[in-house]
Amino acid sequence: xxxxxxxxxxxxxxxxxxxxxxxxxxxxxxxxxxxxxxxxxxxxxxxxxxxxxxxxxxxxxxxxxxxxxxxxxxxxxxxxxxxxxxxxxxxxxxxxxxxxxxxxxxxxxxxxxxxxxxxxxxxxxxxxxxxxxxxxxxxxxxxxxxxxxxxxxxxxxxxxxxxxxxxxxxxxxxxxxxxxxxxxxxxxxxxxxxxxxxxxxxxxxxxxxxxxxxxxxxxxxxxxxxxxxxxxxxxxxxxxxxxxxxxxxxxxxxxxxxxxxxxxxxxxxxxxxxxxxxxxxxxxxxxxxxxxxxxxxxxxxxxxxxxxxxxxxxxxxxxxxxxxxxxxxxxx
Amino acid sequence: xxxxxxxxxxxxxxxxxxxxxxxxxxxxxxxxxxxxxxxxxxxxxxxxxxxxxxxxxxxxxxxxxxxxxxxxxxxxxxxxxxxxxxxxxxxxxxxxxxxxxxxxxxxxxxxxxxxxxxxxxxxxxxxxxxxxxxxxxxxxxxxxxxxxxxxxxxxxxxxxxxxxxxxxxxxxxxxxxxxxxxxxxxxxxxxxxxxxxxxxxxxxxxxxxxxxxxxxxxxxxxxxxxxxxxxxxxxxxxxxxxxxxxxxxxxxxxxxxxxxxxxxxxxxxxxxxxxxxxxxxxxx
Numbered sequence: 020x021x022x023x024x025x026x027x028x029x030x031x032x033x034x035x036x037x038x039x040x041x042x043x044x045x046x047x048x049x050x051x052x053x054x055x056x057x058x059x060x061x062x063x064x065x066x067x068x069x070x071x072x073x074x075x076x077x078x079x080x081x082x083x084x085x086x087x088x089x090x091x092x093x094x095x096x097x098x099x100x101x102x103x104x105x106x107x108x109x110x111x112x113x114x115x116x117x118x119x120x121x122x123x124x125x126x127x128x129x130x131x132x133x134x135x136x137x138x139x140x141x142x143x144x145x146x147x148x149x150x151x152x153x154x155x156x157x158x159x160x161x162x163x164x165x166x167x168x169x170x171x172x173x174x175x176x177x178x179x180x181x182x183x184x185x186x187x188x189x190x191x192x193x194x195x196x197x198x199x200x201x202x203x204x205x206x207x208x209x210x211x212x213x214x215x216x217x218x219x220x221x222x223x224x225x226x227x228x229x230x231x232x233x234x235x236x237x238x239x240x241x242x243x244x245x246x247x248x249x250x251x252x253x254x255x256x257x258x259x260x261x262x263x264x265x266x267x268x269x270x271x272x273x274x275x276x277x278x279x280x281x282x283x284x285x286x287x288x289x290x291x292x293x294x295x296x297x298x299x300x301x302x303x304x305x306x307x308x309x310x311x312x313x314x315x316x317x318x319x320x321x322x323x324x325x326x327x328x329x330x331x332x333x334x335x336x337x338x339x340x341x342x343x344x345x346x347x348x349x350x351x
Numbered sequence: 352x353x354x355x356x357x358x359x360x361x362x363x364x365x366x367x368x369x370x371x372x373x374x375x376x377x378x379x380x381x382x383x384x385x386x387x388x389x390x391x392x393x394x395x396x397x398x399x400x401x402x403x404x405x406x407x408x409x410x411x412x413x414x415x416x417x418x419x420x421x422x423x424x425x426x427x428x429x430x431x432x433x434x435x436x437x438x439x440x441x442x443x444x445x446x447x448x449x450x451x452x453x454x455x456x457x458x459x460x461x462x463x464x465x466x467x468x469x470x471x472x473x474x475x476x477x478x479x480x481x482x483x484x485x486x487x488x489x490x491x492x493x494x495x496x497x498x499x500x501x502x503x504x505x506x507x508x509x510x511x512x513x514x515x516x517x518x519x520x521x522x523x524x525x526x527x528x529x530x531x532x533x534x535x536x537x538x539x540x541x542x543x544x545x546x547x548x549x550x551x552x553x554x555x556x557x558x559x560x561x562x563x564x565x566x567x568x569x570x571x572x573x574x575x576x577x578x579x580x581x582x583x584x585x586x587x588x589x590x591x592x593x594x595x596x597x598x599x600x601x602x603x604x605x606x607x608x609x610x611x612x613x614x615x616x617x618x619x620x621x622x623x624x625x626x627x628x629x630x631x632x633x634x635x
Binding site for chain 2: 079082083085086089090091092093094095096097098099102103105106109110112113116126151201204208209211212317320321322324325326327328329330331332333334335336338
């Protein structure tokens with residue numbers, strides 16, 4: 020899940036709603052898609068901008084931990100696959116910024132908010148990628164956790180968001196497979212490789228569980244977002260589903276999930292597992308994670324050092340437009 | 352569960368072997384007299400795309416705009432793909448059991464055969480883009496000729512690569528024009544990049560015994576025939592970009608093709624080859 024703790028606007032009952040709001044809610048209840056130029060409550064628009072924006076930022080910042088290994092990928096094939104994957108993430112960012120733009124905010128505005136720290140990205144990308152096995156763990160666990168949230172979001176009420184999610188999910192499931200393929204190679208490789216694989220699982224397991232955000236069973240914000248169908252499941256439901264799917268995969272790899280309390284619970288038909296350290300989560304969100312400063316400063320540097328490039332292209336486009344206009348005038 | 356069924360696709364090496372069985376017959380591949388020159392020349396082709404692809408991949412996640420980030424990664428990806436084909440063929444010609452990965456990851460600097468131009472650090476994006484253009488203009492023309500090579504294997508690789516590289520050239524020349532004729536700053540940066548890179552361009556056209564041997568066998572064109580076309584492309588684009596051709600010797604920096612490189616290549620390889628060197632024999 021690449022959007023965490025997105026604040027939503029207050030919740031109203033059908034009786035409290037204006038006729039417009041009620042008609043809007045009824046369309047959502049009937050599973051109709053809301054399209055850009057249609058009327059929507061301000062709260063719906065604002066919440067979506069926050070959520071899609073945060074998701075887009077996560078894709079962009081998410082390029083960095085994997086980009087960290089592109090130049091050290093161990094074979095030509097792995098290098099090509101990793102490059103293609105990181106490039107896909109940039110593409111996801113592009114779809115999502117475009118979806119956000121249909122709500123009346125520009126990509127540049129959202130970028131400025133990311134760079135100033137006013138908008139967040141997923142906590143997971145503030146963890147370092149230390150060995151090649153981390154490329155496996157990120158694909159397997161991080162993309163795996165993201166998919167849990169993104170698959171249901173294909174049915175979200177906002178048309179452009181839903182369509183972006185459909186495209187993204189196709190690529191993400193491929194990403195997860197490539198991550199798992201790396202883990203298989205490592206887990207079945209030399210003792211050093213297996214050690215790297217286990218170490219990667221040890222470091223990424225709890226941060227991956229944090230990706231779903233703290234329990235929101237009683238959250239008003241979540242209830243409103245769920246009523247609007249821009250959030251489809253509670254954080255706890257998704258986390259449980261992720262654990263249930265991932266534990267057997269770890270067993271298949273011959274790796275140990277770093278949770279001594281992990282046990283199958285026949286009654287609920289799922290695993291019991293330990294909560295991540297939520298203090299750590301809040302510290303990471305606040306900017307005290309292992310890589311917060313590196314990630315943000317890499318984005319700031321890319322943006323500020325790229326200013327001349329963007330300005331150059333804009334200046335050329337303006338010149339070309341006036342040249343065309345002048346040529347047209349001369350012809351008339 | 353585990354619900355990731357196609358993670359266990361057949362090994363890529365097995366697939367490559369199957370594909371190799373369908374390769375066109377190519378008498379040059381087993382020509383003993385030509386072998387040393389052809390091997391060297393194929394390494395030049397593969398190493399140029401490997402080293403330039405690697406340099407471009409360093410931009411991944413750090414581009415000035417999303418579209419540019421994606422385009423740089425895409426170009427790098429094309430070049431890495433081309434590397435796999437050229438170096439695999441080089442390994443076949445050498446016939447010593449070395450794969451494309453062995454050649455990429457287990458040779459030291461003096462065995463690399465790429466141009467010095469492509470190993471220079473990225474510096475700012477102006478240098479990266481200008482280098483891209485100067486190389487693309489050469490690469491495109493070379494591949495166009497290679498698509499009609501007397502070696503069917505070379506012609507096949509060239510035909511595939513040409514599709515990609517014609518787009519690289521279209522994009523890089525367009526950007527050189529836009530940034531050259533953009534703001535004062537973008538103009539100055541592009542001009543400075545051109546001045547810096549110019550002495551490295553002549554190496555592309557400086558033929559030695561290897562180039563002459565493959566040209567004589569009809570495998571590759573004479574580099575002296577490629578030069579005028581390159582010059583025309585460069586003149587046209589620079590003039591539209593309002594950039595001035597530098598008044599410096601264009602072939603002052605050579606030697607890469609013979610394995611005498613700049614200081615930069617060693618660091619590039621140290622990074623690229625780290626895992627293969629630190630864990631010899633491991634499979635990734």
